[in-house]
Amino acid sequence: xxxxxxxxxxxxxxxxxxxxxxxxxxxxxxxxxxxxxxxxxxxxxxxxxxxxxxxxxxxxxxxxxxxxxxxxxxxxxxxxxxxxxxxxxxxxxxxxxxxxxxxxxxxxxxxxxxxxxxxxxxxxxxxxxxxxxxxxxxxxxxxxxxxxx
Amino acid sequence: xxxxxxxxxxxxxxxxxxxxxxxxxxxxxxxxxxxxxxxxxxxxxxxxxxxxxxxxxxxxxxxxxxxxxxxxxxxxxxxxxxxxxxxxxxxxxxxxxxxxxxxxxxxxxxxxxxxxxxxxxxxxxxxxxxxxxxxxxxxxxxxxxxxxx
Amino acid sequence: xxxxxxxxxxxxxxxxxxxxxxxxxxxxxxxxxxxxxxxxxxxxxxxxxxxxxxxxxxxxxxxxxxxxxxxxxxxxxxxxxxxxxxxxxxxxxxxxxxxxxxxxxxxxxxxxxxxxxxxxxxxxxxxxxxxxxxxxxxxxxxxxxxxxx
Amino acid sequence: xxxxxxxxxxxxxxxxxxxxxxxxxxxxxxxxxxxxxxxxxxxxxxxxxxxxxxxxxxxxxxxxxxxxxxxxxxxxxxxxxxxxxxxxxxxxxxxxxxxxxxxxxxxxxxxxxxxxxxxxxxxxxxxxxxxxxxxxxxxxxxxxxxxxx
Numbered sequence: 001x002x003x004x005x006x007x008x009x010x011x012x013x014x015x016x017x018x019x020x021x022x023x024x025x026x027x028x029x030x031x032x033x034x035x036x037x038x039x040x041x042x043x044x045x046x047x048x049x050x051x052x053x054x055x056x057x058x059x060x061x062x063x064x065x066x067x068x069x070x071x072x073x074x075x076x077x078x079x080x081x082x083x084x085x086x087x088x089x090x091x092x093x094x095x096x097x098x099x100x101x102x103x104x105x106x107x108x109x110x111x112x113x114x115x116x117x118x119x120x121x122x123x124x125x126x127x128x129x130x131x132x133x134x135x136x137x138x139x140x141x142x143x144x145x146x147x148x149x
Numbered sequence: 150x151x152x153x154x155x156x157x158x159x160x161x162x163x164x165x166x167x168x169x170x171x172x173x174x175x176x177x178x179x180x181x182x183x184x185x186x187x188x189x190x191x192x193x194x195x196x197x198x199x200x201x202x203x204x205x206x207x208x209x210x211x212x213x214x215x216x217x218x219x220x221x222x223x224x225x226x227x228x229x230x231x232x233x234x235x236x237x238x239x240x241x242x243x244x245x246x247x248x249x250x251x252x253x254x255x256x257x258x259x260x261x262x263x264x265x266x267x268x269x270x271x272x273x274x275x276x277x278x279x280x281x282x283x284x285x286x287x288x289x290x291x292x293x294x295x296x297x298x
Numbered sequence: 299x300x301x302x303x304x305x306x307x308x309x310x311x312x313x314x315x316x317x318x319x320x321x322x323x324x325x326x327x328x329x330x331x332x333x334x335x336x337x338x339x340x341x342x343x344x345x346x347x348x349x350x351x352x353x354x355x356x357x358x359x360x361x362x363x364x365x366x367x368x369x370x371x372x373x374x375x376x377x378x379x380x381x382x383x384x385x386x387x388x389x390x391x392x393x394x395x396x397x398x399x400x401x402x403x404x405x406x407x408x409x410x411x412x413x414x415x416x417x418x419x420x421x422x423x424x425x426x427x428x429x430x431x432x433x434x435x436x437x438x439x440x441x442x443x444x445x446x447x
Numbered sequence: 448x449x450x451x452x453x454x455x456x457x458x459x460x461x462x463x464x465x466x467x468x469x470x471x472x473x474x475x476x477x478x479x480x481x482x483x484x485x486x487x488x489x490x491x492x493x494x495x496x497x498x499x500x501x502x503x504x505x506x507x508x509x510x511x512x513x514x515x516x517x518x519x520x521x522x523x524x525x526x527x528x529x530x531x532x533x534x535x536x537x538x539x540x541x542x543x544x545x546x547x548x549x550x551x552x553x554x555x556x557x558x559x560x561x562x563x564x565x566x567x568x569x570x571x572x573x574x575x576x577x578x579x580x581x582x583x584x585x586x587x588x589x590x591x592x593x594x595x596x
Contacts, residue, residue, distance in 0.1 A: 005193050027186075036197035037176075040189035044154050048332075048361045051186035052386040075378045082378055092382035183332020183495075185361075212334070212495045229522045229529055233539035237499040239388035303491050325484075335474075335498035338487035342452050349484035 003030070003102060003109040008038040011102070011112055014129040019043060019116065026116035026125065029054035033108050035063045035090060043116065050115040057099030057113030057122075059091035065108055066139040068099030069123060098122030103136040152179070152251060152258045157187040160251070160261055163278040168192060168265065175265035175274065178203035182257050184212045184239055192265065199264040206248030206262030206271075208240035214257055215288040217248030218272060247271030252285040301328070301400060301407045306336040309400070309410055312427040317341060317414065324414035324423065327352035331406050333361045333388055341414065348413040355397030355411030355420075357389035363406055364437040366397030367421060396420030401434040450477070450549060450556040455485040458549070458559055461576040466490060466563065473563035473572065476501035480555050482510045482537060490563065497562040504546030504560030504569075506538035512555055513586040515546030516570060545569030550583040 008030040019026035025045035030038045035058075042051045060068045075082040075095035086093040097119035102110040112130060114122040131137055157179040168175035174194035179187045184207075191200045209217045224231040224244035235242040246268035251259040261279060263271040280286055306328040317324035323343035328336045333356075340349045358366045373380040373393035384391040395417035400408040410428060412420040429435055455477040466473035472492035477485045482505075489498045507515045522529040522542035533540040544566035549557040559577060561569040578584055 002193075005190065009190075032197070034197060036191070037189055037200035038191050040186055040200075041154065041158075042185075042187050047363050048181070048183060048185035049383070049386050049391075051189075053383065056382060056386070079378050083381060086378070086382050092385060094379050094382050096376055096379045181332075183330075183334070183361075185332070212332075214494050227543055229526050229533070230541050230543045232530060233503060233533050233541050234496070234500060236539060237496055237503070242496075303488065307488075330495070332495060334489075334495035335487055336489050338484055338498075339456075340452065340483070340485050342449075346479070346481060346483035349487075 024117040029058040035059040053115035054113040058111035061099035062111030071095035100126040173266040176200040178207040184208040202264035203262040207260040210248035211260030220244035249275040322415040325349040327356040333357040351413035352411040356409040359397035360409030369393035398424040471564040476505040482506040500562035501560040505558040508546035509558030518542035547573040
C-alpha cells in the first residue's frame with residue numbers, strides 16, 4: 001500500500017488551509033514510507049529554509065515510525081548519540097514538534113512535516129489534518145512489538 | 150519580484166499534464182531565485198530519487214542563471230572542476246537536460262527541474278511549459294557586463 | 299530589488315570605520331537575499347577564521363530573515379534540532395550576536411555579519427551601521443501571515 | 448611577511464577595473480598564505496556562485512603554492528586521486544584557469560582567484576594585475592627544490 005500523490009496533495013491542501021486559519025505561512029512536506037519526497041510546498045511568506053525543515057520532520061516521522069516529538073526524550077537523554085543518528089539517513093533526524101507519521105490500517109505509509117508556525121502550531125496542524133482525514137494517531141514509543149509478542 | 154506559490158503551482162500543474170500526455174511519471178521541482186524550494190511533486194510511479202534529481206536541476210538552473218543543459222560543455226571540458234563546483238551550493242550543480250531558469254521581464258525568478266522522462270522529454274516539458282506560460286527562454290552563456298562597464 | 303555592490307561596500311566601509319573606533323580588528327561579510335556572497339573583508343589583525351564566522355552570521359541573518367541573536371532562544375531550547383537546522387543551508391546557521399538582516403522598504407535584501415569583537419561589539423556595529431545608512435532594524439519572530447490569510 | 452588588507456584591496460580593485468575593460472562581471476577573492484579569506488567581491492551581474500569559485504581558486508593557488516592551471520596535468524592524469532585531494536583542505540582544490548599564487552621576493556603571501564569570465568579571461572586578469580603590481584609570476588611545477596638541492 002502506497003500513499004498516492006492525490007492523497008499527499010489532500011493532506012498538504014488541508015494543512016495550507018489550517019495555516020491560513022492560524023494566520024501563519026507554513027511549509028509542508030509529505031514523504032513516503034521510505035522517506036522519499038512526494039509533495040513539498042512553501043506558502044508565500046514562509047522563510048527560505050522552512051521547506052527543508054518540513055522535509056526533515058516528515059522524513060524523521062516516516063523512517064523512525066513515530067511522530068518527531070516522541071523522539072525528544074531520546075534526544076535529550078543521549079544528545080551525542082542522537083546527533084550521530086541524525087546523520088545516518090538521507091535527511092536529518094529531528095526531535096521536535098511538527099512531524100507526524102502517516103499511518104492507516106496499522107500500516108506506515110509515510111510522514112508529514114510542517115514548519116513555519118510555533119512548534120505547538122506545527123504539531124496541532126499535523127494532528128488535526130491527519131485525524132480529520134482518517135489517518136491513525138496512535139504510536140508506540142519503541143519500535144513495535146515482537147512479531148511473536 | 151518573487152515567484153508566488155500560485156505561479157509555481159501553475160508551472161507544476163502544467164508539467165504534470167505534459168507528463169501525462171507523454172505517458173511518463175514525472176517529478177517536478179520549482180525553486181526561487183536563491184535556489185530555495187517552493188514546490189516539489191512526485192507523480193505516482195516516478196522513482197524514489199526523482200524528486201531529488203528535479204530539485205538539483207531546478208537549483209542549478211536558478212543559481213547558475215541558465216538552463217542546466219548549457220552547463221554540459223563546461224562539465225565535459227573540465228569534469229574535475231565541475232565536480233568541485235557541484236559541492237559549492239546548497240544542492241548539487243548538475244549539467245544535463247531538464248532544468249530551466251524561470252525568467253520574466255529579464256529578471257531571474259527561480260528554476261524549474263524535471264526528472265522521470267528521458268533527458269529530451271524532461272527538457273521538452275520544461276521548454277513547452279515555461280514558454281506557454283509566458284516566461285523567457287533566452288539565456289546568455291556568460292554573465293552580463295558590469296552595470297558601469 | 300537587489301543590493302548593489304556599491305551598497306554592500308558602503309556597509310562594509312562603515313563597519314571597518316566603526317571597528318577602528320572600537321580598536322578592534324573586524325571581519326565583515328555582506329550576502330544577498332539568497333545568502334550568496336557579495337563582499338567579505340578581514341581587517342589586519344583579525345584571526346584567520348573570522349571571515350568564515352562573519353559569512354555564517356550574514357548568511358543566517360539573510361535566510362532566516364531576522365538577526366542571528368533572535369535565534370538564540372530557539373537554539374537554547376532545542377540544541378539538537380538547531381544543530382540539524384544548521385546543516386540545511388549552504389552555510390552554517392548560527393544563533394549569536396553579530397548578524398543582522400539587511401532590509402529596506404519592508405524587503406529583505408541580504409545579511410550583514412561581523413566577527414572579531416565581543417558579541418556585543420559585533421552586534422552594536424551591525425545595528426549602528428545599518429541604522430545610520432537607513433536600513434530597517436525591526437524584525438518579526440515568526441513568518442508573516444499568508445497573503446490571502 | 449603577511450599580505451596587508453590594503454594590498455589585497457589594491458589587487459581586487461585592479462581586477463575589477465580589468466573586468467570592466469573586458470565587459471565581464473567578475474568575482475574576485477584574495478586569501479592569505481594559509482588560504483584564509485582576506486577580501487572577496489562579487490561585481491554586479493556576476494552569478495551567485497562565482498564568489499565561491501573565486502575563493503576555491505584563490506585557496507588552491509595559495510596552499511598548492513602554484514597557479515591552479517599548473518594543477519591541470521596532475522588532475523587529468525590521476526582524476527580519482529585529485530578528487531580526493533580536493534576534499535582535504537578547507538576549500539575545494541581546483542585545477543583550472545583563474546587562480547594565481549601571490550608571491551613577492553620569493554615568499555608566498557597568498558592566492559588570487561577570479562571567476563566570471565572565460566577561463567582565459569580569468570587567467571589573463573590574474574596575470575596582468577599581479578604582474579603590474581610587482582608580484583612574481585614564476586612558479587615551479589613541483590613543490591620546490593630540496594633545501595640542500
